[in-house]
Amino acid sequence: MEDILEALDLSMTDLFVRGNGHSSPGAAKKAKEASGSGDEKHKILTTGELPDGTYWEFTSPAGEVLYIQRHKREYYRKVGEHKWVTYKGVLDDIAQVLYGLPKLIEGVRAGKTVYHVEGPKDVETARKRLGVVATTSGSTSSWKPEFRAHYTGADVVLIPDKDTPGRKYAEAVAQDLLQVAKSVKVVHLPDLPEGGDLTDWLDLGHTPEEFFTVVEETGIYASEEEEPWPEPAPIEVKLPDVMGFDPSLLPVPLRGWVKDVSERMDNAPPDFAAAATVVVAAALLGRKVGIRPKRQDDWTVVPNLWGGLVGPPASMKSPALEQAIKPVKRLAAEAQEAHEKALKEHGLDLMVVEAEKSALKKKLEATAKKVAAASASRGDLEVCQEIEDLEEPETPAERRYMTNDATIEKIAELLRDNPDGILYYRDELMGWLRSLDKAGREADRAFYLEAWNGNGSFSVDRIGRGSLHVPAVCVSVLGGIQPGPLTTYVTDALEEAEKADGLLQRFQVLVYPDLRGYDPVDRWPDLEAKNRAYDVFKNLANLDAEAFGARADEDGEVPYIRFDAEAQEVFDGWRAEFEPRFREVVGEYPAAIESHFMKYRSLFASLALIFEAVDFVDNTEGAGKAVRKTSALRAAAWCEYLEPHAMRVYSPTLDVATAAAKTLLDRIEAGDVDHGATVRDIYNHQWSGLATREEATAAIEVLEEHGWTRRATVKPKGGGRPSEVIHVHPGLRD
Numbered sequence: 263m264e265d266i267l268e269a270l271d272l273s274m275t276d277l278f279v280r281g282n283g284h285s286s287p288g289a290a291k292k293a294k295e296a297s298g299s300g301d302e303k304h305k306i307l308t309t310g311e312l313p314d315g316t317y318w319e320f321t322s323p324a325g326e327v328l329y330i331q332r333h334k335r336e337y338y339r340k341v342g343e344h345k346w347v348t349y350k351g352v353l354d355d356i357a358q359v360l361y362g363l364p365k366l367i368e369g370v371r372a373g374k375t376v377y378h379v380e381g382p383k384d385v386e387t388a389r390k391r392l393g394v395v396a397t398t399s400g401s402t403s404s405w406k407p408e409f410r411a412h413y414t415g416a417d418v419v420l421i422p423d424k425d426t427p428g429r430k431y432a433e434a435v436a437q438d439l440l441q442v443a444k445s446v447k448v449v450h451l452p453d454l455p456e457g458g459d460l461t462d463w464l465d466l467g468h469t470p471e472e473f474f475t476v477v478e479e480t481g482i483y484a485s486e487e488e489e490p491w492p493e494p495a496p497i498e499v500k501l502p503d504v505m506g507f508d509p510s511l512l513p514v515p516l517r518g519w520v521k522d523v524s525e526r527m528d529n530a531p532p533d534f535a536a537a538a539t540v541v542v543a544a545a546l547l548g549r550k551v552g553i554r555p556k557r558q559d560d561w562t563v564v565p566n567l568w569g570g571l572v573g574p575p576a577s578m579k580s581p582a583l584e585q586a587i588k589p590v591k592r593l594a595a596e597a598q599e600a601h602e603k604a605l606k607e608h609g610l611d612l613m614v615v616e617a618e619k620s621a622l623k624k625k626l627e628a629t630a631k632k633v634a635a636a637s638a639s640r641g642d643l644e645v646c647q648e649i650e651d652l653e654e655p656e657t658p659a660e661r662r663y664m665t666n667d668a669t670i671e672k673i674a675e676l677l678r679d680n681p682d683g684i685l686y687y688r689d690e691l692m693g694w695l696r697s698l699d700k701a702g703r704e705a706d707r708a709f710y711l712e713a714w715n716g717n718g719s720f721s722v723d724r725i726g727r728g729s730l731h732v733p734a735v736c737v738s739v740l741g742g743i744q745p746g747p748l749t750t751y752v753t754d755a756l757e758e759a760e761k762a763d764g765l766l767q768r769f770q771v772l773v774y775p776d777l778r779g780y781d782p783v784d785r786w787p788d789l790e791a792k793n794r795a796y797d798v799f800k801n802l803a804n805l806d807a808e809a810f811g812a813r814a815d816e817d818g819e820v821p822y823i824r825f826d827a828e829a830q831e832v833f834d835g836w837r838a839e840f841e842p843r844f845r846e847v848v849g850e851y852p853a854a855i856e857s858h859f860m861k862y863r864s865l866f867a868s869l870a871l872i873f874e875a876v877d878f879v880d881n882t883e884g885a886g887k888a889v890r891k892t893s894a895l896r897a898a899a900w901c902e903y904l905e906p907h908a909m910r911v912y913s914p915t916l917d918v919a920t921a922a923a924k925t926l927l928d929r930i931e932a933g934d935v936d937h938g939a940t941v942r943d944i945y946n947h948q949w950s951g952l953a954t955r956e957e958a959t960a961a962i963e964v965l966e967e968h969g970w971t972r973r974a975t976v977k978p979k980g981g982g983r984p985s986e987v988i989h990v991h992p993g994l995r996d
Contacts, residue, residue: 309344318361318382320400325364329356331400333383360409361385361398367412369395375417378435380428384421384460392470402431407438414442415936419477421449423459436483441974441987442938446483449476482992494969494991497924502913504775504906507533511899513873515798515880516543518791523585529781530578533773533907534571538586538740539795540900541569541685541771543872545738546590546663546802548683549716551812551875552820553889555833555867560815562822564716565868565875566683568739569771570691572748572911577777579742580689586740587687589799590663597661604658611655622649663803670709674722674732683716683736691741695751698765707765713737714768717820733818745774749914750950767858770865774910794880801879810878811887823887829870829894836898837863852915858908862901870897922951923964930970930994937990944988962988970994 316333329339330346338346339356360366361382369376377388377396388396399405418439422432432448439446451463451473464473484490509517509532520539524532544567552562571579626649659679664687668676676684688694698707712718716736721729752766812821825833841863844856873893877885884890914921926944929935935944945958952958965971972989 305348306341307338307346307348309346312338312346316383318400320359320361321363322359323363323367328359331382334381334401358399358404358406360412361400362389362396363412365389365395366397370412370414370416373416375419376413377419377421378439379421379460380423380431381459387461387464388421391464392473399435402427405431405435405438410438410442410938413439414938415444415933417445418443419447419449419480420483421451421460423457424451424454425457428459440483440938441989442936444937445992447477447480448483449480451476484992491991491993492969494993497920497927497964497968497970499917499921499924501774502906502909502916504910505903507531507536507773507775507903508899511896511903512536512539513876513880513896515876515882516795518788519795522788522791523582526783526785526787527578527581527585528783529778530582531573531775531778533775534573534577534579534582535586537569537571537771537773538583540869540872541567541738541740542586542590542799543802543876544868545683545685545740546593546799547805547872547875548738549734549736549820550682550805551807551810551871552717552822553867553871554822554824555863557824557830562717562820563864563867563871564683564736564820565871566714566716566736566738567771567865567868568714568769570740570769570773571742572745572772572774572907573742573777574745583687583689583740583742587664589796590685590687592796593800593803594663597663601658601660608655608658615652615654619649619652622652670706671722671730673709673737674720674730674735677732677735677737678730681734681736683734683738685738685740688739688741691739691743692747692751694741695765707763709735710737710739711763711765711768714739739769748911752912753914753950764857764861767854767861770858770861771904772908772911773904774907798876798880802875805875805879809886810875823871823874823889825870825894826888826890828891829889832891832894832898833866833870836866836901840901852912854915855909855912858912859905862905865904866894866897866901869900870894873897918951918957919960919964922957922961923968925949925951926958926961927965927970930990935988935990937994938987940985940987942985 313332315335317330317338318333319327319330321327327340329337329349331337337349339349341347362385366376374395377392377394379385379388379396379398381398381401385396385398388394399409420432420436422428436446436448451458451460451468453466453468454463509521512520516539520532520535523535524530527535544565547565549564549566552564554560554562571583573579662676662680662684664685665673665676666687673684673686697703698710709720712720713735714737716734718735719731719733720735721731807821810823812823814821824830841860844851844859870889870893873896874885874889877893909916926935926949929947929949934947941955941958941962944962945952945955952961962971962973966973970991974987974989975985
């Protein structure tokens with residue numbers, strides 16, 4: 263035998279099993295030259311000096327051998343090439359690892375079920391005969407709680423030996439793994455003799471198919487100390503209810519057109535077309551006329567409105583916007599045509615002026631020659647005054663009603679020539695809102711904040727372009743918004759102090775209606791209603807403020823009207839009922855919501871003025887001179903209608919914990935949060951609504967109330983700060 267081993271360059275120990283096969287032939291023999299020393303407990307041996315037996319290698323995650331174990335006996339720590347330190351008992355000066363750690367890590371990452379057995383022999387049996395990922399701590403006394411980190415999120419099956427130590431070992435491992443594993447099963451193999459193990463069971467003739475059937479039929483492990491899990495209740499984040507749109511909210515001249523447009527869009531919610539129509543009317547009215555809502559005060563409201571239509575894709579908000587914008591586009595086309603004609607006339611006028619100037623210059627030259635020849639006096643040079651008195655015609659300014667995308671410098675130029683104001687229209691507003699959040703766009707944001715009031719001024723100073731002062735800045739804003747991006751924007755805007763400047767609150771005409779069922783409609787447009795509405799828009803654009811009954815205290819100020827006596831009572835009564843809800847009960851609503859609704863006083867006044875102007879330009883009897891009770895009541899009804907729509911938009915700020923809990927539950931179901939994860943693990947992801955410990959904790963508390971999770975405190979072995987982990991419902995671990 264020795265001659266054969268020598269010929270093969272092997273030693274006696276090379277004939278024994280080496281767990282993962284990291285030893286190379288002849289390694290022990292080559293190491294026999296090394297000699298060791300040490301005490302009796304930690305004696306140093308070469309590979310050739312190791313006692314006969316089967317050895318199992320325990321490696322690092324990278325596969326480096328850390329120590330070996332003789333089957334069911336002592337350990338040997340590697341201290342050099344083919345050199346080992348003996349351990350008669352436990353490994354007392356080296357961190358222990360799980361057997362087959364690299365394969366375990368790889369398997370968990372791949373989402374494979376992990377089979378935890380009692381010793382390395384059964385690990386090799388499970389791998390070779392069952393084809394599964396298997397591991398062990400080495401023996402019934404070697405399990406450590408810190409090992410559980412390697413099982414995070416995994417389905418684990420424990421296969422104990424059939425004896426008391428084996429059952430206790432499986433119980434201890436299962437208890438620890440419950441904190442981190444997706445699921446845990448403890449499988450007791452049937453017909454296994456006392457003291458038998460997995461290898462013995464298979465050697466008795468049982469097949470892999472029988473094994474996996476037993477595993478499948480074994481229930482999920484639950485600690486005897488753990489209370490049974492209740493049936494979890496669903497987490498529902500419901501949108502607040504909103505009022506449906508009542509056609510009577512619109513003045514009669516616009517009512518039929520909005521109804522027809524909405525119905526022909528396959529019965530789309532009329533809220534979209536109605537809200538867009540009101541904002542368009544406000545933009546056309548602009549600074550032509552204002553309203554002083556109080557009886558004697560000089561507080562003046564310019565009826566400038568910002569509106570947003572909130573709805574998912576295919577909700578017909580974009581077609582509604584297009585229909586509402588069409589009258590403005592028609593006015594713009596007519597204005598452009600008129601401007602082109604005026605430019606041609608201006609060109610002819612310039613030619614006339616240039617000809618006159620040329621003739622006067624010739625006359626001046628002739629007179630100057632006479633003065634030089636002393637045949638005329640300087641008093642005859644009256645032609646100089648004629649040249650000075652010659653005025654060049656001003657370049658005609660184009661009347662603009664709307665812009666889709668322009669810099670604030672360009673908008674300032676447009677407003678200089680169109681002091682009554684313009685409409686800024688975007689089919690999708692979120693891109694515009696996000697652009698104002700970018701670094702370097704602070705001036706743009708300030709410009710629009712000022713432009714909402716309709717009665718401020720703005721100065722633009724740019725190198726190379728000079729300075730531009732706009733005495734009257736008035737910009738209406740209108741567009742569509744999808745619910746998802748809006749929810750994120752609302753949440754982010756309220757969390758960041760620099761965005762808490764009231765920009766979002768300026769969108770007073772926000773509608774977020776319930777969608778209707780599909781109801782296809784195919785009919786001719788109602789031309790009578792359309793023409794009537796288009797005439798209203800055109801007449802608003804050309805409103806004669808004096809004929810309307812408005813007056814200005816000083817030149818340059820916005821002419822205004824007031825409420826009549828009955829309308830004033832309506833406004834005062836509405837304020838007395840509405841405003842205390844958001845001023846006197848501090849903290850009942852988030853500050854952003856309070857700020858939004860405190861702007862409704864100007865919204866009421868603006869709407870009442872707009873409705874009065876619509877009736878006036880439609881020649882409704884008694885309209886004009888002052889805002890009537892009818893218009894004031896309609897404005898109050900609009901405020902009542904818009905309030906729940908705004909609440910729906912701001913709802914993410916009203917029930918933050920429930921919304922965050924729903925997000926967390928979705929993440930758990932998607933496998934992004936493991937059973938046994940810590941609170942820190944959750945908020946480190948920085949998910950929306952779960953970015954801080956407080957937010958994550960509040961969400962977990964909601965999930966606990968609904969039976970989806972439980973919290974447990976884990977105390978590290980050997981002391982240290984305990985950590986809080988999350989146990990998820992067994993139904994989420996399958």
